[in-house]
Amino acid sequence: MLLAELARTSREISTTSRRSAKVALLAALFRTLDPAEAPLAVTWLAGRLVQRRTGLGPRSLSAHVPPAAEPTLTVLEVDRALEQIATRAGKGAQRARLDLLRELLGAATEQEQRFLVALIAGELRQGALEALAVEGLAKALGADPQEVRRAVMLGGSLGAVARRALDEGPRALGEFGLTVGRPVQPMLAHSAQSVTEALEQLGPCAVEEKLDGIRAQVHRDGDEVAVYTRSLDDITDRLPEVVRLVRRLPRRTAVLDAEVVSLDPQGVPVAFQELAGRVGSRLDVPAASAALPVLPVFFDLLALDDEDLLDRPLAERRQALESFVPRELLVRRLLVPDPRAADGPDGRSAADAAEAFAARMLAHGREGVVVKALDASYRAGRRGRSWLKVKPVHTLDLVVLAAEWGHGRRTGLLSNLHLGARAEDGTFTMLGKTFKGMTDAMLGEQTRLLGGLAVERHDWGVVVRPELVVEVAFDGVQRSTRYPAGVTLRFARVLRYRRDKQAAETDPVEAVRRLLR
Numbered sequence: 001m002l003l004a005e006l007a008r009t010s011r012e013i014s015t016t017s018r019r020s021a022k023v024a025l026l027a028a029l030f031r032t033l034d035p036a037e038a039p040l041a042v043t044w045l046a047g048r049l050v051q052r053r054t055g056l057g058p059r060s061l062s063a064h065v066p067p068a069a070e071p072t073l074t075v076l077e078v079d080r081a082l083e084q085i086a087t088r089a090g091k092g093a094q095r096a097r098l099d100l101l102r103e104l105l106g107a108a109t110e111q112e113q114r115f116l117v118a119l120i121a122g123e124l125r126q127g128a129l130e131a132l133a134v135e136g137l138a139k140a141l142g143a144d145p146q147e148v149r150r151a152v153m154l155g156g157s158l159g160a161v162a163r164r165a166l167d168e169g170p171r172a173l174g175e176f177g178l179t180v181g182r183p184v185q186p187m188l189a190h191s192a193q194s195v196t197e198a199l200e201q202l203g204p205c206a207v208e209e210k211l212d213g214i215r216a217q218v219h220r221d222g223d224e225v226a227v228y229t230r231s232l233d234d235i236t237d238r239l240p241e242v243v244r245l246v247r248r249l250p251r252r253t254a255v256l257d258a259e260v261v262s263l264d265p266q267g268v269p270v271a272f273q274e275l276a277g278r279v280g281s282r283l284d285v286p287a288a289s290a291a292l293p294v295l296p297v298f299f300d301l302l303a304l305d306d307e308d309l310l311d312r313p314l315a316e317r318r319q320a321l322e323s324f325v326p327r328e329l330l331v332r333r334l335l336v337p338d339p340r341a342a343d344g345p346d347g348r349s350a351a352d353a354a355e356a357f358a359a360r361m362l363a364h365g366r367e368g369v370v371v372k373a374l375d376a377s378y379r380a381g382r383r384g385r386s387w388l389k390v391k392p393v394h395t396l397d398l399v400v401l402a403a404e405w406g407h408g409r410r411t412g413l414l415s416n417l418h419l420g421a422r423a424e425d426g427t428f429t430m431l432g433k434t435f436k437g438m439t440d441a442m443l444g445e446q447t448r449l450l451g452g453l454a455v456e457r458h459d460w461g462v463v464v465r466p467e468l469v470v471e472v473a474f475d476g477v478q479r480s481t482r483y484p485a486g487v488t489l490r491f492a493r494v495l496r497y498r499r500d501k502q503a504a505e506t507d508p509v510e511a512v513r514r515l516l517r
Contacts, residue, residue, distance in 0.1 A: 026136025
């Protein structure tokens with residue numbers, strides 16, 4: 001298949017708002033795919049690269065390359081080129097990646113270039129996310145979307161399922177099962193504004209501590225233990241203490257869901273940034289393990305003794321988990337069998353007791369809580385409404401110091417904002433960047449506003465007078481050597497412009513540093 005057909009489908013999807021029309025476009029494309037092309041096309045139209053990372057930043061993607069006059073690139077050729085870019089390493093790697101990118105873009109038409117740049121930049125926001133891709137594949141196969149979802153959940157990726165199903169037909173969907181040693185996509189949680197709101201939505205539930213660690217899926221088959229991340233990467237060799245601990249558990253076959261954390265002497269989890277550095281390092285693992293030991297804290301059980309537990313209710317899965325995992329390795333939780341109970345044994349209502357439990361978890365350095373319906377099955381790979389996370393949301397009023405030009409559908413708009421906090425001397429110190437949270441209307445407005453405030457213009461964007469104040473929500477603060485304040489914001493997103501505030505009224509750097517813990 002030519003890349004042009006994929007790019008054309010992507011453009012058509014982005015111009016229609018009807019879900020049924022998007023699904024029909026995807027199904028029509030999937031029916032024409034060769035099985036070898038299926039994992040690539042399905043993954044790309046879900047907005048992701050198979051390679052995940054290419055080492056190419058916004059500046060690399062902003063360079064103009066004259067487009068080809070006619071489409072000649074095939075899907076498989078593009079994948080090979082992207083693989084070459086992603087695997088370049090060592091001295092001169094960045095220059096080599098740029099040369100390979102220019103060669104690829106030079107062979108692409110203008111429409112194909114737009115598709116590729118948006119895909120590589122992670123900005124292919126066309127509405128064809130994985131949920132729609134699943135429905136499109138189901139329609140192409142003449143299968144029930146739920147069958148495809150379950151196969152993807154157990155097969156590890158939509159691409160793998162598409163390749164086999166398009167080759168063998170719908171019957172292949174039923175052959176995907178939970179296998180010890182093959183990770184499945186983890187179940188995720190939606191958000192709720194408060195514990196009380198979550199209780200009202202779920203009914204009988206458990207309120208569990210939410211640890212800010214590394215999500216880990218642990219597979220044990222006899223003495224063989226494997227540990228996988230949320231994105232299904234194998235990190236077994238980086239966590240020898242987890243492997244040793246799981247080998248000591250009395251059951252020899254199991255698939256467990258856990259959060260890997262490191263606790264300080266007071267039992268408070270260390271900052272996520274430190275933990276990520278420890279788990280992410282491949283160098284001298286024994287020394288890293290000695291310097292910052294980690295342990296798994298388990299909260300769910302997917303399989304035990306060759307029995308698939310995915311369809312069992314949470315109450316049963318937890319009971320099975322407690323039968324062989326020591327209490328100190330389980331997440332702390334509060335059972336709420338009747339959320340509407342007005343007067344519990346201690347005189348408090350169920351909602352008050354749950355809110356108090358959540359407050360204690362925050363006081364002990366936890367990120368928040370997750371409220372889970374006791375009758376919920378494990379819906380791997382989905383952000384189900386039967387798990388609701390409740391976390392405090394921090395906000396700051398910050399000033400925009402600069403902005404970068406966007407890519408993909410944000411081409412021609414100032415998108416990535418450089419955020420600054422007020423320093424003691426009245427100047428502004430950069431804390432980080434964000435392009436999240438902005439609607440199309442906001443993007444257009446800030447492009448106009450920041451264009452008028454520009455004091456320097458560059459190929460990458462503009463430096464502006466510090467006058468536009470934005471309210472920013474974020475999940476936390478972490479140390480950073482990249483920014484002059486020594487700290488940066490985690491998962492920052494713009495909520496609104498604060499036209500009622502002057503730059504001198506923005507939050508000071510010290511207020512941000514106080515949030516570090």
